Amino acid sequence: MTRIDALAKLTGRAVYAADVDLPGLCHAAVARSPFPHARVVAVDPGPALEVPGVVGVFTAADLGQGRYGRRVRDVPLLAGPEARFAGERVVAVVAESRLAAERAAARVRIDYEELPAALEAEAALAPAAPAVHEAAWSYPGAVVSPDDPPNLQSRVRHGSPEEAERALAASAHLVDRTYRLPTGHQGYLEPQACVARVDPEGRVHVWMANKSPYRLRHQLAECLDLDPDLIQVHPVAIGGDFGGKGSPMDAPLCVELARRVGRPVKLVERYHEDLASANPRHSGRVRVRLGCDREGRLTGFRVDALFDGGAYAGFKPLPTVTLHGLEEVGSSYRVPAAAVEVRICYTHTVPRGHMRAPGAPEAVFAFESALDELAREAGLDPIEIRRRNLLADGEANPWGATWVEARGRVTLEAALEAYRPLPAPPGWRHGRGIAVYDRPTRPGRASLRLVPSGDRLMVETALPEQGGGVHTVLRQGLARALGMAADRIEVRQVSTAELPPDDGVGGSRVTATLSVAVARAAEALRASGAREPVTVVLDPATVPPVTSYCVQVAQVAVDPESGQVRVLELLTAVDVAEVVNPDAHRLQVEGGAVMGYGLACLEDLVLEDGRVWAASLGEFRIPSPVDVPALRTVLVPGGRGIGALGVKAVGELANVPTAAAIANAVADAVGVRVRDLPLTAERVHRGLTGGGEGTEEDERRGGRR
């Protein structure tokens, strides 16, 4: 089944935000703070105004006090009077060309007074730490109180610590380990980009690389104190998302600039700006205390996670302002007593946001590594300990969720059955590692309009295409639900002015959402006699969720001399129900596995003295075609899915267990347990030469050996 968007993308005709051209278009560039924490003492726009083509120079004082956020509204359009991270927007320049704007931005004279900064999560929560915000609790959407430490963004607790302690105390075997994860960038190839135009009547038009147009409209309305109906978000293609394209980012600034210069304004970040200032993955540490009885049955666990949220909380969308993957740690297993605490704090560093299954790769790396370490303590095989503890149908997970079917066991067995050992190079040691993840599929709100015309059908949706193939899936789903040929269905992406709100793309929910929505749409169309246009709005609350399992088996070769790790193969077994588009489904699994490999072995958005060190995709490396291991995908059919199409989530599965699977494989190969990502040759080598446990914090990060 050919993708709807493929031909336009292959011939260069697809329009992304950076490609949008409008009459009278101006370009914006920003001057950014070089300091983690500084007071902006004075701004002299004089030298910038001398650059030919400059239309205007703007500071925080010129733009009003509005702040934006996906939940907590704490992000200013421009910094002032304080800049809270190195890379923060301080002055904006509008000019006739992008180069003129950039040249002028570089010439703005900004006097800073550098202030003491909180650069590490642990230190930021100490009583004497410099406060990132004077009153973080006062921001709309904040979940902290004046009694909390000033640099706390959120704290979430589940389970009973007392019961967990009692269970751990009574365990026959116990591990207490801490795992660390670096900051990472989503690595989309299209940098953050937006275009804004404000009509003389005050109507706002936005073209943006953003995956939830109605939420963007709402966030802009809140920040700019506008009626949402005055804001129209127009369709563009999105050049990669992975969680990073869900915030308003530069759009509120772009709108305010457009309003002030009376012309449309485009702001496209250079990639180095995106690396230093957008919304990369949270860094953090996860402490796991996990116990089992003599038979290897899990008795209890306590998980304590502390993550660095950077200078602003506004890039996290959940009402709890946390990362849901961390809250759901251990979800695949039967554990009688469990407790988790997740804290996220402010520091004077780049604000952190979502990345593909936020919190889940982190939680699973820690928990699945700890499970292997526990198995070793208990003298059990890593496969056996999982077999004994994976949930069965109808059993409650540690957080009280029960699923009609829990297909962890069958997915594990399918993975093991498909597994074939590959040869390691001479002198290298072979290792195998396994990790498990499960993720619930929950449909979101959706709206569609079906416009019949003879034997053809036009479908309008405001869902943007960020690469997953949503428009193609919509067409196929409708074709099935209506029993008509897909080539008679045309999908048109429309602006937010044309349909009731929907939730956009994200949370691995869109195929499931459409699975329900197309059935409703087909019913409505039939009821109307298929002559009139019908609009369908799906309320997600009525659809019971299911969960999907993903089991990965990594095999590695490790050079015992150098510590170099070669991942020979990543085998991904995925619990599926119906698969609407096998090609697109496979790409989600393969692309996910490679992203998981990047997290495991390559990616580290290093902060040095609080500043993002990488200036390009040369220094922040993501996997290239020659880096990636061999990939095998095993689909485990027979699951019960959601909606008329009977589907399960896939977008945020395969990237999650990879790091744990590879770390477990390295431990299997050479007995070195690496608890800090990325899993570099240096870390393995340190373990090889230091007695088998590569646990030391990296010097660069913590300064201790």
Added chain:
Amino acid sequence: MKLRFRLNGEPVEAEVPGDLLLLDLVRDRGLTGTKEGCGVGVCGACTVLLDDRPVSSCILPAGCVEGRQVWTVEGVARRHPEIVEAFLRHEGLQCGACTPGQVVMAAALKLRGGRPEEAVVREHLAGNLCRCTGYRAIVESVRAALGD
């Protein structure tokens, strides 16, 4: 400075600033298929053909194309429909941000001739990053394009 070159087969005369990059030269002419990714010549999204060899247009001064042939994805897709067809058939794309560069790289390999093995194709594409697909489908698409 004055510039004379051929763009997608058509003669072009343009008056351009001396510090203009080839990327902006083609994009300013409406050929926005060529994408700016990393901006420093490591991701491959901006790849175009210069006299049938692939170059990163984001780091090449526009002046370098004087008297030469430039092919962007728009022209390559017209000149090599079999490449487009191969990517369609093998679903060698998702978000599309790297896709123009991959299509141009397929053409570069095709113009070099031969039927290289998978490892050679991967090596050829090593400088064309894709964050979506995991590469298998792109490599298959390129190999299929060479086979036709």
